[in-house]
Amino acid sequence: xxxxxxxxxxxxxxxxxxxxxxxxxxxxxxxxxxxxxxxxxxxxxxxxxxxxxxxxxxxxxxxxxxx
Amino acid sequence: xxxxxxxxxxxxxxxxxxxxxxxxxxxxxxxxxxxxxxxxxxxxxxxxxxxxxxxxxxxxxxxxxxxxxxxxxxxxxxxxxxxxxxxxxxxxxxxxxxxxxxxxxxxxxxxxxxxxxxxxxxxxxxxxxxxxxxxxxxxxxxxxxxxxxxxxxxxxxxxxxxxxxxxxxxxxxxxxxxxxxxxxxxxxxxxxxxxxxxxxxxxxxxxxxxxxxxxxxxxxxxxxxxxxxxxxxxxxxxxxxxxxxxxxxxxxxxxxxxxxxxxxxxxxxxxxxxxxxxxxxxxxxxxxxxxxxxxxxxxxxxxxxxxxxxxxxxxxxxxxxxxxxxxxxxxxxxxxxxxxxxxxxxxxxxxxxxxxxxxxxxxxxxxxxxxxxxxxxxxxxxxxxxxxxxxxxxxxxxxxxxxxxxxxxxxxxxxxxxxxxxxxxxxxxxxxxxxxxxxxxxxxxxxxxxxxxxxxxxxxxxxxxxxxxxxxxxxxxxxxxxxxxxxxxxxxxxxxxxxxxxxxxxxxxxxxxxxxxxxxxxxxxxxxxxxxxxxxxxxxxxxxxxxxxxxxxxxxxxxxxxxxxxxxxxxxxxxxxxxxxxxxxxxxxxxxxxxxxxxxxxxxxxxxxxxxxxxxxxxxxxxxxxxxxxxxxxxxxxxxxxxxxxxxxxxxxxxxxxxxxxxxxxxxxxxxxxxxxxxxxxxxxxxxxxxxxxxxxxxxxxxxxxxxxxxxxxxxxxxxxxxxxxxxxxxxxxxxxxxxxxxxxxxxxxxxxxxxxxxxxxxxxxxxxxxxxxxxxxxxxxxxxxxxxxxxxxxxxxxxxxxxxxxx
Numbered sequence: 001x002x003x004x005x006x007x008x009x010x011x012x013x014x015x016x017x018x019x020x021x022x023x024x025x026x027x028x029x030x031x032x033x034x035x036x037x038x039x040x041x042x043x044x045x046x047x048x049x050x051x052x053x054x055x056x057x058x059x060x061x062x063x064x065x066x067x
Numbered sequence: 068x069x070x071x072x073x074x075x076x077x078x079x080x081x082x083x084x085x086x087x088x089x090x091x092x093x094x095x096x097x098x099x100x101x102x103x104x105x106x107x108x109x110x111x112x113x114x115x116x117x118x119x120x121x122x123x124x125x126x127x128x129x130x131x132x133x134x135x136x137x138x139x140x141x142x143x144x145x146x147x148x149x150x151x152x153x154x155x156x157x158x159x160x161x162x163x164x165x166x167x168x169x170x171x172x173x174x175x176x177x178x179x180x181x182x183x184x185x186x187x188x189x190x191x192x193x194x195x196x197x198x199x200x201x202x203x204x205x206x207x208x209x210x211x212x213x214x215x216x217x218x219x220x221x222x223x224x225x226x227x228x229x230x231x232x233x234x235x236x237x238x239x240x241x242x243x244x245x246x247x248x249x250x251x252x253x254x255x256x257x258x259x260x261x262x263x264x265x266x267x268x269x270x271x272x273x274x275x276x277x278x279x280x281x282x283x284x285x286x287x288x289x290x291x292x293x294x295x296x297x298x299x300x301x302x303x304x305x306x307x308x309x310x311x312x313x314x315x316x317x318x319x320x321x322x323x324x325x326x327x328x329x330x331x332x333x334x335x336x337x338x339x340x341x342x343x344x345x346x347x348x349x350x351x352x353x354x355x356x357x358x359x360x361x362x363x364x365x366x367x368x369x370x371x372x373x374x375x376x377x378x379x380x381x382x383x384x385x386x387x388x389x390x391x392x393x394x395x396x397x398x399x400x401x402x403x404x405x406x407x408x409x410x411x412x413x414x415x416x417x418x419x420x421x422x423x424x425x426x427x428x429x430x431x432x433x434x435x436x437x438x439x440x441x442x443x444x445x446x447x448x449x450x451x452x453x454x455x456x457x458x459x460x461x462x463x464x465x466x467x468x469x470x471x472x473x474x475x476x477x478x479x480x481x482x483x484x485x486x487x488x489x490x491x492x493x494x495x496x497x498x499x500x501x502x503x504x505x506x507x508x509x510x511x512x513x514x515x516x517x518x519x520x521x522x523x524x525x526x527x528x529x530x531x532x533x534x535x536x537x538x539x540x541x542x543x544x545x546x547x548x549x550x551x552x553x554x555x556x557x558x559x560x561x562x563x564x565x566x567x568x569x570x571x572x573x574x575x576x577x578x579x580x581x582x583x584x585x586x587x588x589x590x591x592x593x594x595x596x597x598x599x600x601x602x603x604x605x606x607x608x609x610x611x612x613x614x615x616x617x618x619x620x621x622x623x624x625x626x627x628x629x630x631x632x633x634x635x636x637x638x639x640x641x642x643x644x645x646x647x648x649x650x651x652x653x654x655x656x657x658x659x660x661x662x663x664x665x666x667x668x669x670x671x672x673x674x675x676x677x678x679x680x681x682x683x684x685x686x687x688x689x690x691x692x693x694x695x696x697x698x699x700x701x702x703x704x705x706x707x708x709x710x711x712x713x714x715x716x717x718x719x720x721x722x723x724x725x726x727x728x729x730x731x732x733x734x735x736x737x738x739x740x741x742x743x744x745x746x747x748x749x750x751x752x753x754x755x756x757x758x759x760x761x762x763x764x765x766x767x768x769x770x771x772x773x774x775x776x777x778x779x780x781x782x783x784x785x786x787x788x789x790x791x792x793x794x795x796x797x798x799x800x801x802x803x804x805x806x807x808x809x810x811x812x813x814x815x816x817x818x819x820x821x822x823x824x825x826x827x828x829x830x831x832x833x834x835x836x837x838x839x840x841x842x843x844x845x846x847x848x849x850x851x852x853x854x855x856x857x858x859x860x861x862x863x864x865x866x867x868x869x870x871x872x873x874x875x
């Protein structure tokens with residue numbers, strides 16, 4: 001049981017690292033828009049390509065061929 | 068109006084596929100979206116929807132969770148007005164160029180209603196040649212775009228956004244906007260730290276609780292207590308700070324708020340646990356402290372997030388003015404940014420444009436529509452020497468005008484100022500939670516001192532710990548969660564039904580409201596003229612007459628002509644001419660046609676009869692020397708209006724009509740809807756005074772409105788609604804924003820507000836009941852720390868579960 005004296009401080013160090021990481025992510029604006037990101041994962045792949053592609057955006061497969 | 072009701076009875080009302088408003092009778096516009104024909108309510112919606120469908124972006128309609136806003140439709144080409152943003156000096160205020168030569172710009176988008184809008188905007192921006200990155204933030208309604216200036220221009224981007232039905236403007240960083248982002252981040256940081264801290268302390272606490280039951284060596288117990296201490300200390304110091312500061316701030320003002328028992332519980336439990344850790348005696352409650360902090364932060368974060376879903380707050384009156392104006396410089400007309408205008412400059416006001424500044428007309432005869440200020444939809448004629456005001460729309464011919472001053476001196480700025488003043492005057496109804504808190508704190512302190520006194524007499528060595536456990540067990544977690552949990556769920560449920568809740572405590576205020584005040588134009592009515600009656604004077608049938616009139620109206624952009632916009636105009640009319648304040652004349656096959664006022668028609672047909680009655684806005688139609696017809700126009704009442712007013716009355720509300728309109732139409736409308744109290748010809752200030760007078764007599768007032776002129780009164784009312792089509796300023800002041808075109812949502816919201824209040828009461832009853840049962844047990848010394856932690860969590864969960872019922 002004496003291993004607790006080593007393991008608990010290690011756990012605390014990891015906890016501090018996790019908090020620091022999270023605070024950094026929040027500070028860099030990654031959590032500023034929670035609504036969009038929650039929705040984006042459900043949208044078509046095109047949505048993520050749209051923001052990165054420099055060429056003409058590919059059209060969604062379902063559309064474009066309509067009458 | 069027999070015609071309108073008849074048409075309604077024949078065709079069940081259809082909702083516009085784009086904006087969700089009811090398709091007015093007689094309008095037949097359709098767009099094929101995803102292989103199906105969908106109804107549209109107006110040419111504006113049709114234009115936007117066809118553009119979306121034509122670009123293969125109709126996925127937008129499948130993904131969106133809220134209707135889009137109804138776009139403004141203008142015949143004038145809007146692309147030109149954005150050219151000014153290509154001007155380097157203006158562009159520099161909201162964009163920058165990086166080392167690779169790419170331009171980064173930030174735009175504010177009006178009309179963003181749901182996450183699918185971000186998809187639509189990002190997709191269509193990426194399709195523009197030269198755009199390398201487009202990112203939309205829904206919460207800020209902001210587009211960050213990066214593009215190659217050699218391949219596309221800023222004005223292209225603006226024009227594209229405009230054609231999609233959004234209202235792009237340069238994004239100016241303001242203090243309020245930055246503060247809101249900073250607050251959001253701080254809240255998230257606190258929540259994250261509290262969450263991780265809760266897991267850590269919880270782990271140690273389980274070991275400690277298990278040790279309490281099974282027995283554990285004292286040195287391990289001491290170890291676990293000592294490691295819990297710094298984690299809990301950090302959580303209390305960093306995360307729970309807002310509770311302490313708010314409780315202290317209110318206490319200094321002599322107010323007992325819910326934060327006070329919260330701060331007391333956190334502070335005392337933490338202090339006692341620290342004492343126990345140092346002395347190796349008693350009990351520690353670190354887990355309860357941290358868990359409590361996390362739960363409360365979570366509830367408040369969610370509540371705030373629901374309210375901030377859509378930030379109209381930064382849209383002010385100034386942003387509704389055009390960014391570019393045509394100014395006379397060196398004998399030429401040049402487009403310059405509006406902010407560069409100085410008093411004395413001469414500007415050109417084209418037909419259909421919003422007047423950018425207060426100015427005095429120097430040349431031309433025209434008409435301005437001033438519904439911004441008075442809610443009237445018929446324009447005022449202006450000539451040389453008359454003043455036109457910023458924010459009104461030029462519906463006549465082009466005018467030249469001399470600038471009188473900059474934005475700060477304008478009548479519009481005065482209106483905006485009165486909105487800001489009104490906000491500070493808004494009465495704050497005491498919240499149920501805070502009244503409960505003051506009651507609770509008093510009783511709690513009484514019970515605690517009694518416990519301490521009795522145990523000091525019975526067993527002095529136990530007194531301290533038992534008194535503390537009373538304080539900890541009474542920890543008002545469920546009590547503090549009761550309100551935010553219910554409000555969050557009610558707001559979520561309303562959002563799913565198309566009502567966005569923005570105002571703080573608006574649901575509570577609405578549940579107590581006694582008076583419902585309604586604006587007329589644009590609120591009870593559709594806000595636009597439509598054809599109500601046709602009186603043929605010479606054998607031609609109705610459709611033929613209307614098609615001819617529509618053909619004539621094509622030559623004008625007077626508001627009257629919009630009533631005919633949805634009709635297919637008869638062919639063959641040429642040489643159309645719009646005579647201001649009179650009517651329109653055109654030729655077909657050598658015969659002169661005229662439509663307009665009686666005087667204008669009598670110039671051709673001296674025997675033109677008088678209009679049938681005074682109730683409608685009548686325009687005549689004649690051909691050569693024959694009088695053809697009288698066409699009666701009216702602002703159509705929303706079909707559900709009568710129903711809504713009847714229901715509001717059933718719910719015990721007094722209904723009043725407040726309108727800026729001076730015509731007798733208001734009286735007829737009130738009579739047909741059975742509204743007894745009508746205030747006509749009201750300025751925004753008078754409307755405000757009326758609401759304040761009612762509030763002075765103890766009434767709780769709900770106000771429904773749409774226009775810029777309603778913004779001050781919306782901000783002073785206890786609860787306020789902005790209806791579909793409301794201006795940005797009105798939206799930004801309203802507690803509830805209704806999307807889709809249905810006034811019945813007011814009644815739905817009212818029901819939900821009352822239900823929400825009932826749930827809050829149940830939550831309080833439960834939370835207090837739990838405390839009443841638990842405190843005597845603690846006072847008798849029967850409660851272990853693990854039992855306290857479980858009891859607290861269970862009672863909080865029950866409150867949350869009860870609030871979830873509001874989601875249905």
